[in-house]
Each structure stands twice: as C-alpha cells, then as structure tokens.
Amino acid sequence: MEFTLIDRIRRRATGRGDVVLGIGDDAALLQPPAGMLLAVATDTLNAGVHFPDGTLAADIGWKALAVNLSDLAAMGATPAWASLSLSLPAADADWLDAFLDGFLALADAHGVALVGGDTTRGPLSVCVTVHGWVAPGAALRRDGARAGDDAWVTGTLGDAAAALVQWRAGGAHDPALRARLDRPSPRVEAGRALAGLAHAAIDVSDGLLADLGHVCAASGLGAEIALEALPASPALLAAFDGERRTALQATGGDDYELCFTASPEARDAIAAALARVGVRATRIGGMVAGGGVSARLADGTTWQPARAGHEHFGNGG
Numbered sequence: 416m417e418f419t420l421i422d423r424i425r426r427r428a429t430g431r432g433d434v435v436l437g438i439g440d441d442a443a444l445l446q447p448p449a450g451m452l453l454a455v456a457t458d459t460l461n462a463g464v465h466f467p468d469g470t471l472a473a474d475i476g477w478k479a480l481a482v483n484l485s486d487l488a489a490m491g492a493t494p495a496w497a498s499l500s501l502s503l504p505a506a507d508a509d510w511l512d513a514f515l516d517g518f519l520a521l522a523d524a525h526g527v528a529l530v531g532g533d534t535t536r537g538p539l540s541v542c543v544t545v546h547g548w549v550a551p552g553a554a555l556r557r558d559g560a561r562a563g564d565d566a567w568v569t570g571t572l573g574d575a576a577a578a579l580v581q582w583r584a585g586g587a588h589d590p591a592l593r594a595r596l597d598r599p600s601p602r603v604e605a606g607r608a609l610a611g612l613a614h615a616a617i618d619v620s621d622g623l624l625a626d627l628g629h630v631c632a633a634s635g636l637g638a639e640i641a642l643e644a645l646p647a648s649p650a651l652l653a654a655f656d657g658e659r660r661t662a663l664q665a666t667g668g669d670d671y672e673l674c675f676t677a678s679p680e681a682r683d684a685i686a687a688a689l690a691r692v693g694v695r696a697t698r699i700g701g702m703v704a705g706g707g708v709s710a711r712l713a714d715g716t717t718w719q720p721a722r723a724g725h726e727h728f729g730n731g732g
C-alpha cells in the first residue's frame with residue numbers, strides 16, 4: 416500500500432535544478448549554493464491538536480507546509496526543499512490527492528521541491544521538514560534585538576484566533592477569518608526582504624505577546640507594546656471589538672505574521688523593502704532594557720491578558 420501512495424506522491428512532485436536526486440532512493444541528493452548557511456526547520460501537525468477534526472485534506476496539506484515555510488521566513492531564509500513524513504490511518508488515495516493539492520499548491524508558489532519523506536500507517540499526523548539557505552550574518556535570529564530597536568509586525572493579527580472562537584461557538588463564521596486559520600500565507604518574501612536589515616525576528620504562531628517574549632528572553636531585553644497600534648483586518652474589526660479584539664490580536668496564535676525588531680534609522684529602508692514585496696508592516700512598540708513584554712492600553716495602563724499563549728483544538732494540547 417505504501418508503495419502505491421509514495422508513487423502517487425513521486426509522480427506529482429515537481430523538481431528543481433539543485434535536486435540532484437529526489438524521491439525514490441534511500442536519500443535525496445541536494446546541491447546548496449556555495450557559501451550559504453543551510454536553514455532547516457521541522458513542524459508536526461496532529462489531528463485534533465493542530466487542526467480541528469473535519470479540516471479538509473487540502474487545507475491540512477497547505478498548512479503543514481505553511482507553518483514550516485513561516486519558520487524559514489522568520490530566519491530570513493530562502494526555502495528550497497521539503498520532505499514529508501505522513502502517518503495515515505488508511506491508504507486513502509483520494510485523501511492523499513486532496514492533501515497534495517494543498518501542499519503542492521503552496522510548494523509551487525514558493526518554488527519548493529518535495530524531495531523525500533516517509534509514509535506509515537497510524538493516527539493522522541503530518542511532519543514536514545523544510546530546507547533553505549541564508550547568507551552568513553544575514554539570518555534573523557531571536558537573539559539579535561538591541562535596546563532602542565523598534566518592534567514591528569507584518570500584516571494583521573488575531574484573525575486565525577477569531578476564526579477559532581467562531582468555530583467553537585458553532586454559529587455564524589466569517590470565511591475570511593477561517594481562511595487565515597486554514598490557509599495561512601507564510602511571509603517568505605517579507606522575511607527575505609528583511610534579512611540583513613532587521614536585527615531579530617520570530618513568526619507569530621503562539622500569539623504576539625508570547626512570541627515577542629521569546630525574542631526578549633533570547634536577546635536579554637524587554638519590550639513595550641502599544642495595544643492600540645496592533646493592526647487588525649477589516650474582518651476582525653467587523654466581528655470583534657473592545658478587549659475581546661485586543662486579546663485576539665495580542666495573544667491569538669496561528670497568524671504566521673512576522674514580528675521583528677530593527678533600528679529606528681532603518682524605518683524608511685524597511686518600509687521600502689517590504690513595499691517591494693507587497694507586504695505592510697506596522698510599528699507596535701520598541702525594545703528596552705529589562706525583561707518581558709509590557710503591553711499598554713491607550714490610557715497608558717498595563718494590560719494583563721487572561722492567558723498569554725494560545726490553546727490547541729480539542730483536548731490534545
């Protein structure tokens with residue numbers, strides 16, 4: 416059974432000139448560009464934990480790759496290759512084809528080649544590893560922030576968490592919000608544009624305050640954030656307001672925007688570099704001596720979220 420499934424994957428996988436040997440041998444042979452650092456990231460999605468039961472196979476395929484490309488984006492790396500480890504409850508060719516529709520659509524959009532993987536029988540689980548590269552010294556590390564840096568975020572925050580709230584409530588839901596949850600757009604071009612320009616970056620997977628907190632910890636700094644500056648989409652503005660919206664933006668996970676820090680002198684260069692790739696970014700605060708993230712309301716008081724990180728689906732995580 417596995418062979419038939421692997422053959423289906425092999426027939427659909429697209430190549431690249433730097434893939435000397437792809438799916439079919441004991442290992443892939445890949446030619447990275449001379450002088451670059453390899454950037455490697457892995458993420459696993461488990462049914463009921465990382466996506467709701469009943470999520471379309473195509474959306475699972477898209478998201479499994481998207482969360483990985485988001486990690487490379489947050490390093491400022493250029494993605495090139497992916498491998499795919501699939502645990503499937505049954506040898507369901509239709510499910511696999513739909514999964515590949517989503518996975519390969521995103522892979523093709525970023526010129527990423529699927530070069531290998533593993534296929535086994537078990538509870539539904541998808542583990543993807545992506546490989547890319549970044550010039551030495553240009554990577555956007557979590558420990559690179561400096562006191563006095565601006566803190567920025569790309570795009571808008573809170574949509575994916577808002578979709579989750581609507582899904583849980585079981586009533587009306589906005590497809591624009593749900594699309595952010597099911598088909599996140601990894602900020603690959605933005606990350607590349609920021610490489611060598613920003614000082615530090617992280618992708619917002621667990622919520623802005625939690626993820627910026629990781630940058631603070633790694634850099635030995637604190638951050639001060641103005642909550643009214645956090646960018647919101649029209650869909651979020653229409654669906655939630657007040658502290659509920661603020662909480663979604665500040666602590667909601669799964670947005671896969673980039674949060675980064677950079678020198679105030681680089682403001683124009685950053686705006687220009689991101690404009691070239693069609694991405695908006697908003698300054699939300701700055702890095703200071705100390706530790707932890709302090710989030711301020713418009714009246715200057717510090718806001719304490721009820722919960723700092725984000726939860727998973729069901730009761731799995």
Ligand code: ADP
Binds near residue numbers: 530
């Ligand atoms: P091995 O026993 O050497 O691990 P497999 O039968 O697991 O071989 O895999 C055969 C080939 O198919 C390998 O090149 C492997 O990388 C590839 N492959 C297996 N599963 C997948 C998958 N889900 N996606 C992409 N390539 C896969």
Ligand code: MG
Binds near residue numbers: 532533534
């Ligand atoms: Mg194998």
